[in-house]
Amino acid sequence: MTFEIEINNKPVKVKRGETILEVLNRIGIKVPTLCSMKDFVPTGMCRLCVVELEGRDMLIPSCSFKVEEWMKIKTHSPRVILARKTIIELLLANHPDDCLYCERNGNCELQQHAEDMHVRERRIVGGRNQTLVDKSSIAIIHEPSKCILCGRCVRICSEQMQIATFSFTRRGIGTSVRPALDKPINSSNCIFCGQCVRLCPTAALADRVNFSEMQVYFHDPHKKMAVTYSPAVAAILAEHFNFKTSRNINAVIHSILRKIGFEIVFDTSMAADVMMVEMCGDFLNRIKQNGPFPMFTSSCPAWVKYVEQSHPQFIKNLCTAKSFSQLAGVYAKHVITRQKSLLPDDIYLVSILPCTAAKFEASRPQMTLMGISDIDSVITVREFIRMINMYGIDVHRIITEINEDFSTSASVSGKLVNISGGTTEMFLKTLSYFITGQVTEKSFISTRLVNKDIREFKVQMGDNTFGVVVVNGMSSVPVLMQLLAERQDIHFVEVMACNNACMGGGGLPLEWTVDTAKRSMKYLLDWAETDKIKCPTQNVQLKEIYKNYLNVPMPSEFNERLHTYFVKRDVFV
Amino acid sequence: MSEDKLESLLQVYPSGRQEYLIPALQDMQQQWGYIPEWAIKRLAAHLQIPASTIYGVATFYNQFRFVPKGKYHFQLCYGTACYLFGASTLLQELESMLGIKDGEISDDGIFSLEVGGCLGGCAQAPVVAVNGEFYGNLSLSQLQKMVENIKLEESISA
Amino acid sequence: MALSSGTVNGLTYRRNVSVPFIMVGMGTCGTIAGAKRTFEAIEQYLTERSITAQCARVGCLGLCSLEPLVEVQMPGRCRLLLKNVHHSSVASLLDDLFHQILPVEHAFAQYRDESLSAWGDVPFVDELPFFTLQNRVVLANCGKINPFDIDEYLSAGGYKAFQKAISGYTSAELCDLIEESGLRGRSGGGFPTGRKWKSVLYSNAMQKYLICNAEESDPGAFMDRAIIEGDPHRVLEGMAIATYAVGANKAYIYIRSEYSIAIQTLEHAIRQAKERGFLGHNILNSGFSLDIAIKKCPGAFVCGEETALIASIEGKRGMPETKPPYPSIQGLFKKPTVVNNVETFANVPVIVQNGPAWFASLGTTNSKGTKIFAISGKTKYTALVEVNMGTSLRKVIFDIVGGIKNGKRFRALFLGGPIGHCLTDEELDTPIGFDELRQAGLSMGSGGMVVLDEDNCIIDTLRYFTHFMQQQSCGKCIPCREGTRRLSEIFDKLTRKPDPAVKAAPIERIKGIMQLEPLADVMRTTSLCGLGQSAATPILSALQKFKPDFEEHLYERKCSAKVCKQLKTYTISPKLCTGCGICAPKCPTEAIKGSLRSTYRIIEELCISCGKCVDACKFNAILIQ
């Protein structure tokens, strides 16, 4: 039902049930917000979005008020502007004056609001909450003194990710967002998905930035700098930098990385093929030994940590194959080095990913073998973009160069592993070859159907029928657990912790939205269609690598370089 | 021992319902005088509520403590009437004599201090309670004597 | 036991007793004053001497400062009201009474009864303004009946209204009746109770809830506690009628966990009412069922706010939610919920019993009935009183509770505690009533009155309130969370010595005062709930009325009430100082210098105005300016 209300003296048609803020956004009036989150029930916490109702003394928050017939709204009256400005000034009065040294300098919502409101004076002064910075975790840094208590992290983490690492604690001026019992993040139940980091309006939550640490090694004469990136990174950059689809984005990224100073640059796709094969190895073993089923994917480190801490009874269900990103490390340190007559320790490997949890994964002790870690440093796409700026690279004008490393051929799996359902599709394809001896043309799962939260289906392979479940985002994990409790006929489960899998990962640019995620996903799918090798088992180079460098059968049994193990974690959940 | 106590205490509350969180915490507080860390873990599992949520709820309210009570638990009323009759001076004195602040316990476990709202004895303001026993119309010197007596007693018995 | 009773100014009492009858006020205030030990001493006295007498514990009569209060009725004699009966004086007092001697220092009043012989030289209750100027309707039974005995409530006419309601009225008729009576919410907002009930009654939900708000953590208020401790069944009866009227079947009492006596009283009363069939399943064969549960608030002022209260019952942090939706549409567990104050419910039985017209005949045009106040601070009595709406505040403070103690001057009245207004002497003539007070730019508040005399400092009291609010803000919304802190800092700066490290201290102090009004206004208009919206009310109302106080603290750095310790200058009078040297080691900052037998001096820069030296000096040689 529609009716008319008055906004800034003009009649506006509105629908019943819409909030004032929705109407304002629709008609192009911008009202500042801090606590409001798209697709979440408004809490009305920050009061920054207040508007004036004619004839009313109290200002009302537009995000949490629905339109009503009698409303005459003023969105930018002097009273409203003063109130909003005062609210920002109140926040600033209890905020460290740290902008120039801050992770979010120039990209901070609080800073932007202060600028928009033209705050030019410390009008409100007084004490500030001083708290220690929690740098305990390898992936996420928490600096409570910069927290403005908007609640976004609390909500995304509990309502979407189902983890609830943070909660509001204490009250009044002592209110603070903290993990259980004020424990540091590294001993909390955080799965390092980084969703909260992307949503935090300030630098109260930030990822641990590794690139400056990594830069040191550019000057180390004993190290050759190597870098790997996934096709997803290419798709994200293509979207972020607005590339014409005709540009060869891989060539651009290669050139950027070489310009920054990396000597060895390669795409993780080959490692994705290794992962598919090794997943089949584990799965075939399970068939031989009658379980345990279902086998869970373990390529998403956030999901892995979740299982370890919350469902230790399922640890044995996690696939023991290392994730493609870790396998890329194995590939670099044990294959590329030998191709180039180097020792594993001669290279310093950086992995660029859309994922913050991968930082944590790379630091797991089981990812280091005899003092040589698979990956030396994980940086997020966000950090990569910052490096591009730091090294003064104009991505649109860079002269692209192609070199030998670039020519590694791999199957389509590298393009799909970061998309929900992609791992399942490629795994089943590979498995089908190992079971039937033939490469199948058919698609097991339409990857174009990615935005469904949870899908369940059966596949027929030889004499076997396998039950498969694909979960897109932690929010469907409770449904999955319910399903597993009730059913015995599920053999394979893929879980990617982030909504839209890695295309909604925690290491993406801050202004990333669902729309941008969808567009870059489309790039990946389009690229995948043009790829010639449709199944890892058709990858000739892969076979050679197994034979000449890894010296294991394809697929291997449990190989300590290609496989890993998991541990129960005793944290407050 | 304590674990058994907790189990029997939890039995009263059906699993998975957040509305029983506060009563359960109140029972724990009653039982031990504070909320022990291990009990939060168990409570989280029983009620199926994240531990962070439990901690967030517990720290919101005045009643819950996370450190044990001392042998002598001082409660000082800081309600309006008591304030008007000098509770702030008493507080200062208590803090300096006991060497602890609101919500803390002394290192030797003898004293703990809690500053709270009106205890209901406004006509006797200012009011201090020690282990639940009320002392009204308390003067600074009476309070000092009280603490000194306890200290004396403790040093003799020790 | 059928009791024959008489009534004096709404105070019911029993007439003929065959054995001595002794009642001890054992509400919280009485207990803190030692009533429990008094009661034990009485029982011990009686057993030791094998005297047959009847003892009972009652709730409070409202004369907190005279606690422990004991009422004694000797056969054939008028009932005596005895004050300050501490356990140590029990024996001599009872000795006196059993010898028909009046214990003069304890005798406070007696109840007039022509058929009994009076005690000489003791005022009659109907002569004391404390009683005659009150109209104890809701408090009629408080301090008069044993709250642990449902029979006493029944014989005082209890549960008749409830029976009348469920047998003679439909839900809608009851809502109409309450609306007609003009009853408005007693928590301070004055929302028409009948209207609230109707919106729940007419919401089409299967499950509805009712909540009695007994949080009362406004410091200085104890009306609700006293009602519950003195007459719990009246509250239960009111709730039962209300639950029936709105079509709910589950009710909660949300009460501060600190109110342990009130909680015990309620638990006991609920059990008794269940046993007698006034609560439970299919009550009195009417088909109506009601279950009442007690929820103990673990301590947070904001949980008195209804949406925060609901969150707290649901087991969450007590943080308010934005309204709308109001609880009457979407409340507890997202179901329609009535939330009313204890006193509101306590009014219901007598309205149903006596009819809406009777109730509407009390009070003013728009504020009907009576209102209970808890008065503390510098008045002669700290007390609980109930007066007709329309009574002036002056009458309450100067006539009923005896004006200011020790002949001091009245300074200010804080009406409604930390979120209420601050009143001057001239404003005391305002009649009590929701609209009457609002027209005067004031508001009723919940009923807590804190009275200051000339020895109190307005600025310091405001500072106390701002600190209280800062601690009690739930922290959810920015204007309140950050604003209350800045307000308290502004008052800290006014009342404290500037920190020598801050160079611009005077400027910051003055800046603070300049920010006060605009900041308070943003807090008022943008905060999420009533706490933040009214956190600055006392300040704004004091700002104009007590301007000299502000200015004195601001510019002259002086507190003429001599409360703000840090604004005092300590000096040693050379005339009075004997050079004993006792003060010097007591000074925490070693600000006192001198040598034995010469005049000691205080180095002003070092002195932190702690006052320790003043306590130490036996010769009163240390002067405070």
Ligand SMILES: Cc1cc2nc3c(=O)[nH]c(=O)nc-3n(C[C@H](O)[C@H](O)[C@H](O)COP(=O)(O)O)c2cc1C
């Ligand atoms: C900060 C705040 C504290 C409150 N505290 C109380 C309280 O202690 N007791 C109470 O009955 N109402 C309190 N209220 C009012 C309640 O929100 C609610 O309006 C009331 O219980 C309704 O009852 P009534 O209609 O019978 O007055 C408070 C409101 C606010 C904003």
Ligand code: SF4
């Ligand atoms: S979080 Fe924003 S406002 Fe705060 S210091 Fe960093 S950049 Fe500045």
Ligand code: SF4
């Ligand atoms: S914005 Fe101003 S303060 Fe900040 S760096 Fe630029 S000139 Fe300096």
Ligand code: SF4
């Ligand atoms: S990184 Fe993910 S799991 Fe960790 S706190 Fe943030 S949202 Fe929660």
Ligand code: SF4
């Ligand atoms: S940490 Fe960031 S997202 Fe979380 S409440 Fe604070 S400001 Fe908001």
Ligand code: SF4
């Ligand atoms: S879904 Fe992708 S980005 Fe998100 S945590 Fe898992 S691996 Fe990382």
Ligand code: SF4
């Ligand atoms: S006004 Fe204060 S108490 Fe109310 S919601 Fe906001 S912060 Fe909480």
Ligand code: SF4
């Ligand atoms: S008031 Fe305190 S600081 Fe000042 S001189 Fe006396 S003892 Fe010392």
Ligand code: SF4
């Ligand atoms: S205690 Fe009093 S008399 Fe003695 S030295 Fe100090 S000021 Fe003088």
Ligand code: FES
């Ligand atoms: S965006 Fe509306 S209150 Fe925060």
Ligand code: FES
């Ligand atoms: S203010 Fe202290 S007992 Fe009431």
Ligand code: FES
């Ligand atoms: S006499 Fe009971 S409240 Fe004071």
